[in-house]
Amino acid sequence: MALQLLLNIFLAFTWMFLGNSFTVGSLFGGYLAGLLMIFMMRRFFPQRFYLLNVIAAIKLVLLFIKELILSNIEIFKIILRPKLDMTPGIFALPTDLEKDWEITMLANLITLTPGTLVLDISDDRKTLYIHAMDLQSVEESIEGIKNSFEKAIKEVSR
Amino acid sequence: MKTNDLILQTITKIAIFIILAFSLHLFFAGHYTPGGGFIGGLMTAAALVLLLLAFDAKTVKKIFPFDFIKVAALGLLIAVLTGMGAFLFDVPFLTHTFGYFDIPILGHTGLATAVLFDIGVYLVVIGVTMTIIQTIGEDE
Numbered sequence: 001m002a003l004q005l006l007l008n009i010f011l012a013f014t015w016m017f018l019g020n021s022f023t024v025g026s027l028f029g030g031y032l033a034g035l036l037m038i039f040m041m042r043r044f045f046p047q048r049f050y051l052l053n054v055i056a057a058i059k060l061v062l063l064f065i066k067e068l069i070l071s072n073i074e075i076f077k078i079i080l081r082p083k084l085d086m087t088p089g090i091f092a093l094p095t096d097l098e099k100d101w102e103i104t105m106l107a108n109l110i111t112l113t114p115g116t117l118v119l120d121i122s123d124d125r126k127t128l129y130i131h132a133m134d135l136q137s138v139e140e141s142i143e144g145i146k147n148s149f150e151k152a153i154k155e156v157s158r
Numbered sequence: 159m160k161t162n163d164l165i166l167q168t169i170t171k172i173a174i175f176i177i178l179a180f181s182l183h184l185f186f187a188g189h190y191t192p193g194g195g196f197i198g199g200l201m202t203a204a205a206l207v208l209l210l211l212a213f214d215a216k217t218v219k220k221i222f223p224f225d226f227i228k229v230a231a232l233g234l235l236i237a238v239l240t241g242m243g244a245f246l247f248d249v250p251f252l253t254h255t256f257g258y259f260d261i262p263i264l265g266h267t268g269l270a271t272a273v274l275f276d277i278g279v280y281l282v283v284i285g286v287t288m289t290i291i292q293t294i295g296e297d298e
Contacts, residue, residue: 104168121162 004050008034048158056155063152067113075114078134089135090119093128093142095150102153103128109149116141163212170212177205185280189268195276199283206288215295226292230285237278240271 008031015030016022035051042049078086097103103125107118110130119129132141181201188194209218244253256270 100164100168104165107165118165121164123162125162125164 001047001050001053004038004045004047008038008050010034011037053156053158056152056158060152060156063148064109064112067109067148071113071115075133086134087136088131088133089138090129090131091135091138091141093130093145094126095128097150097153098125099157102157105153106149109153110145116145166212170208174205174208177201177208181205185276186273188276189270189272195279196283199280200287202280203284203287203291206284207291210291210295215292226285226288228285230282230289233278233281233283233285235278236281237275240274240278243271 011034012027012030015033016026019026019030038045039049039051095103095106097106103121107121107128110116110128111118115133117131119131121128130141130145135141181198181204184193184201185195185198186193188198206218206222209221240254241252244251247253252275254271254275256268256272258266258268261267
């Protein structure tokens with residue numbers, strides 16, 4: 001990912017110097033040309049073509065916005081109920097993410113969606129302890145998070 | 159009991175660059191827009207304090223192996239020397255000049271000797287702030 005991006009920027013600058021016109025437009029044209037070259041040579045890189053990672057990152061942002069709106073509506077419903085019949089609880093979420101930034105990203109995404117809140121990370125970084133405002137069933141919550149956020153983050157760092 | 163500070167440390171590693179960039183921007187913005195040596199120095203010190211909070215004093219000492227009292231002294235020395243520099247041109251103490259120069263890459267740039275004085279202020283603020291915080295922090 002980083003290697004391909006650096007190579008692409010290098011190719012853009014090479015393009016600019018070959019054309020001898022030092023403008024932003026020329027640099028952008030070189031960037032697009034370099035993107036095409038890297039796409040043709042994608043078999044030779046250890047990682048996959050890096051535009052796919054960029055698309056995955058954009059998908060993650062869109063997913064987060066969707067989840068934010070949906071869970072805000074859920075919390076809104078709970079607040080406006082005359083009777084308080086929610087069941088708060090704490091559950092442990094086993095995670096297979098390994099890198100520091102992945103775990104941080106997952107924890108922040110869980111915290112920023114209302115209704116769930118990350119309390120702590122275990123010392124071996126395998127478990128996240130999450131407080132839920134309205135915990136219907138533990139398995140359902142774990143499945144929900146695993147299928148949405150964790151999958152999207154794995155897709156970004158593949 | 160030691161907790162796992164994973165999130166704080168990861169975010170700090172990213173945020174520290176943004177804070178340092180902003181503090182340098184404030185430092186150089188001081189001539190025509192709000193900013194300057196004092197607030198730039200405070201922001202840089204704030205970045206170091208964030209490092210102290212997320213990691214520990216030993217790590218910060220490893221990254222910035224300076225004696226902060228000496229940093230403050232160096233800043234004062236620079237400020238005084240820029241003031242004395244005015245004597246070389248037979249003008250009163252602390253007189254500063256500015257001029258426009260054509261630098262090859264940057265083009266038409268205004269350079270002022272007040273920036274040199276500002277560097278002194280910047281270093282004094284960093285040195286004093288960090289000395290205060292480290293002295294309080296090391297009282298076990």
